[in-house]
Amino acid sequence: MRRDRHPILMLLPARRAILAMALALFLAPGLALADPIGPVTKLPLPRFASLKTDRVNLREGPSKDHATKWVYQRAGLPVEITAEFEIWRKVRDSEGVEGWVLHSLLSGRRTALVTPNKKGENSKIYVRPSASDELAATLQAGVIVNIRNCDGSWCLVDGDGFKGYVEQVKLWGVYPDERIE
Structure with a gap:
């Protein structure tokens, strides 16, 4: 493949500029970015919450169409919210297991x-x-x-x-x- 035909180089000039800025930000040493906030709740990410009920399905993706990876059976269990998508929250437990949970099954009550x-x-x-x-x-x-x-x-x-x-x-x-x- 010729150098000038490489897919990255064939991007429109505006997209190349955006890609270059993103790479510069990513690669800039010591650059401090603001803590991210959730696009749905506008709350900080990551943050801790707890399970509201004794039965909470942890899914592979943010919809009921995704398979259940795990079923938590312990109300009050702390989880760390790491992402948001519509009514779904991506969580991680104390063992590092990650998946998606319906927001209505989470509580803002802080437990540990x-x-x-x-x-x-x-x-x-x-x-x-x-x-x-x-x-x-x-x-x-x-x-x-x-x-x-x-x-x-x-x-x-x-x-x-x-x-x-x-x-x-x-x-x-x-x-x-x-x-x-």
């Missing part, structure tokens, strides 16, 4: 999993945000907690029969240094 990838490890919940404070509870890995607030280091959490502070780094469902009021 305690040390989800450390089976057999217990996490300490303290009365106040200090590892030297009195213990409020000890939770097994994988327990879902409700997040009341986070200061970037500690989160006030509660659940069935407990309330207290846990180190933020031990939770999947909040970002490092994220503050929640």
